[in-house]
Amino acid sequence: MAAGDYEIIVQATGADGVTVNSSLNLRITLEVETVEERREKFEYEENEELEFVLKRFEWYEETLNFDRLSSEELERRWEREEAQAENLRTIDLAALDPGPLPSRMTTPTAEYEGRYLPVSQIRQPENIDTSGNLGLWLEVKGENISGAVLRVPLSSLSVVDENLETLRAFRYDSRQGLFILPYSGIGRTKDYAWARIPGKGTYTFYALPRDDPFFQPSDVPVSILDPLLPLNQIRLTALAPNGSWLAWEPIGPTNFAGRTKALEITQDGTLYAGAAEGGVWRSTDGGVTWKSLMENVPSLAVGDIATVTDENGTFVIYVGTGEYTGEGGAVSAYAGKGLLYSVDGGETWKLIQWADYPKRISTVLVHPEQPNLVWVAGRNGLYILNASKSYQVEHSFLQNFNFSDGVLHPTDPSTAYFGTVDHGFFEINLTIEGDTVTGSLLKQMNQGLDNWKGMATIALYKDDPSIMYAKIDTRVYKWNNGSWSLLKKFKETLHGWCNDIEVSPDDPDVVFAMEVKLYWSFDGGSTWHELEGGHADYHDIVFSPEITHTSLVLEPEEGGFGYREVYVANDAGVFSRELPTYGAMWAPEKDEDLPLKVVHPGWKGEFTPRNGSPAAPLVTSQFYGVSVSQTPNFAVGGSTQDIGVRITPPEYYTHENDVYMYPFNKLAGNEGGPFEISPTDEKVVAWNPWSARQGVVYST
Template identity: 25%
Template sequence: MNRKILIVCMQLLVLIAISLIIIVLVDKNDQVITPDSFKAYKLKKRGNDTSRKPSEWFTLQRAYPYDSVPLKAYRRALERAIAVRNATLNMTELNCTLAGPSNVGGRITAMAVHPDEPYTIYAGAALGGVFKSTNGGENWQPVSDDVPSLSVGDLVIDPINPDCLYLGTGEANSSGDSYAGTGLYRTTNAGDSWEFIGLPESYHIGRIAIDPIDTDRIFVAVMGKLFGTNSQRGVYRSTDGGNSWEQVLFLTDSTGAVDVVINSSDPQIVYAAMWERIRNPQYRRVGGMTSGIWKSTDGGDNWFQLTRGLPAPSPNVGRIGLAVSDTDPDILYASYVDHPGNLMGFWRTTDGGDNWESRLVSPSPSTFSGFGWYFGKIWVHPTDPDIVYFGDVDMWRSTDGGAHWYSIMGSMHVDMHAMYQDPNLPEYMVVGNDGGVFISQNGGGYWTKCYDLPITQFYAITIDNQLPYRLYGGTQDNSTPRTLYGGMDDWDVIFYGDGFYTNIDFNNSNIIYAEAQYGWLGKSTNLGQDWEQILNGIDGNERCNWCTPVVMSPLNSRVLFYGAERLYKTTNGGQ
């Protein structure tokens, strides 16, 4: 009898042990990180907070005690940095060495291609200045390091003199890390040197348009301050090649010009997209009553708003993109995004803007991103006015005048900001996005990434204390790159999304803590091959910043601190 009881007890113990193992494994699997779990986390954190408050920590630690960095102080610091760099170029003990990565890429906001030499490409980075390639993107050289702003808003080549380029500084995409510029610059020797030619308080430049017949006549779409209001925004015009400027279209101190295009057959006809938006580190509003499309028929002297068939003025009308067909300039396309950032649709006119019709049939607007204020550019095929492209998370193309759209993104990185299509060989396309520069030789069927382009934007960097040649960093939209061998071009990308703070266990280099947006924290114990989420104990309902601070104790590598609405601490490495 006792033997039977003992056997039954042993069987029960085995069953309990197996159950506990299953429970642990299930719980463990619930913490394994996958792309779907990351997406679900992001959507939960965003919730119904349309302002999304993404940059409070990132911005205020740089601007304190102000809401934004004072422009004059910013410019002084940039000029001082250039002076120090130039003074120490030949001093080995003081000169910095580029550590990379050259094989990851970063956000491209503007692009210009030589009209007669399509393999000569100029790429403008969100925070890296202008790079030039003369061999179709195989190799790149920085050409604007002496310009006191590394943030590129737009870049355009004089259509008659390709050695002359205009650089508008200050990215106009209205993200928290869209840095202000210091005005407009010109080179007359293909980028060898640049001169400042005006608009010092433009802050952010959306587009530069040059009269194709009289190239001394230039229009600039100026967005003005991102974190605040100012009157130096709207459309500016120069009639002497940039030596002097006048403001020819102004609406309000919170409404800037984000796009401007010229009728190539009759350059007296100019169109401008005006965008009302205002934000600060804790708030974003990307729409307003004064957002709309304006037209001039006398070279910019007088303007009137286009309304027939377009969305009615509303507090929720946001960013507008414009494109005019070069082969039939009466055909224009407009993309509209609302507040808080959803696509409203596409409109087309065939009579120069007198009448517009809504074009979008499929896919539904919800297919596109919910943060359209970050993109907003549209392009027309150089020889076929029915083919149109739209930059969003994907690169979209329509072959029926904007009615039906399909993605041609292929293997490209996400988030499209710039595009060029060769009018003489339309199969040749160059695209700039958050991953760098991509080239297609077959009209978008296949894309090749360009390397040798060190423009990755780092939020934070980390050194492996045991193996200090191993560098890690969290980056804008390129996750967490790292080098295990200390090379320029041997970086690989681990983890997900935008990368932020990375912490390496100073007792065990195989243990890595990495973070994505809104404080999504992961841990790897095998040098980044596998990851588990370690947010147990952190209230998922608390608001976390886009760039959530995570710090490892210098005394105990199992102790980490996590800053949400409250400060959290783990003493067991997040377990």
């Protein structure tokens, strides 16, 4: 970063949706390393706005530091936000329009309960971004006037080429430097603007400029100033020059994906990936290209995916919504809306909800021999739904328990095994008559556990279900003769954030354990190997359904070599690696199947990204905040979940089949924090990643 004098525009949006704009002059000599040292590292001109910006960044950091919050507090926040969102969906701005000014009134007026309030025009406050401002600043006086009506003749505003449908009033709080958006808009006769104001103070009006033809808004205008429109009236479309409608298109990132919580692979090799807050995606070529299957659903937070072909031959996709990360809570883990299913390959979805449905679903299971019964488990219980009876709840278990994982017996659809949080493991045996559950038996299976506190996950070997492995936080166990035995204890890690276990479908001694890093054992858990390199935080693993055979053939009675593809999901998307096998059940001169064994000479486990191509990427990254340049040299960036602070190279631009896609280069850190691009110079950016704890850093 070069030293020198700079003018920087900082715009930050907090968790409450409030946007802060500030302009400051800096003379930069050194970058900042810590919050405490920032004033020693910066030599700046006397400017109160700098102090304000630093305070606002600290406020942002403190407000969004959810790591300190309990899961209960997080749930309360999510529920409050959902209630606010529902309120926004039902607001009818037209009904709030107070109507035109009286014919005798030609100046701005404010009324409250039949009386006029003092309104005076004032000068624009200093250090305010005037982009889109309509040139009128008003001071409204009066006590206890919440709900007063402010009306302004359009002739009083400096309207040049603005889109009046985006006109909104803002109240400016000079003490905090905040803009507050009341209910407001352009009047029904288009010759006045109005606002329902919360009280006395300074008010002004902003509007967006009219866009070029390609970016004209749809029949219901949508913009950053339209948060109050009912969501069911918003068309996420843009008008092309020829008048046709275009859907919103992703712009990236194309060079990495985001946190992927669930993988599912079918017998034909079709791969499904469920993103933490990006919906379900499908790949038919092993991750070379991806297609989004969820565009208009009530929740994009994916906890688990299951597929099955029902008794009528219909292929059904089930998606449990809501991400369950244990009881610690996480800012980027969202609650869901229930169980989604699709019978047309993901083209359309239907939502299933029932009384006390889990808002964070960890597990969805469907047995191919009993496809009508759908097991759904997560926070607050385990439920069995009957698809043949409109998905009514056939049975429920332990609604005061939190279920973290589950697996069905491979040949007996009436038996399942589940892991819980802080209560260990349970075996469930159902009595099934036809397609109806008539009874059940619940047995706890914690024999031999030294400690069952924590998030429990479980896996079994498909050819011998008595061989089971389990993981509770950092501890790995194996089921032996009716009791668990401890195999390994890893170092302290993130527990519920990334915690799973799986066994190879070919060899009961090959086990994968998922934590911050990926571990595997080739000898039944006696020794473990750690993946070197690769991204962190592993969540799920699946194996290709068929073995790919090599041309190398041993003695006919011994079979030959082959491999399965191993797919893993982590915080950067989907990755895969060939897992070699020996004796692949294809010896031509033997009638019976050969025993299969995984071989591992020199297998180090390097994994290849399977996040698609620039033309068809897996676009699932979570951005905590985004900023866009306002200059001809387009740049967009933001702070992400676990992929760092990122920005597009301004010179990078592609246009393939009307899809604009960009890579995002890393600037710093790996997690969150405020990020802003100067609207006047795309090369001037400011950031403060949570993980790096550098303090506010400005770069040119």
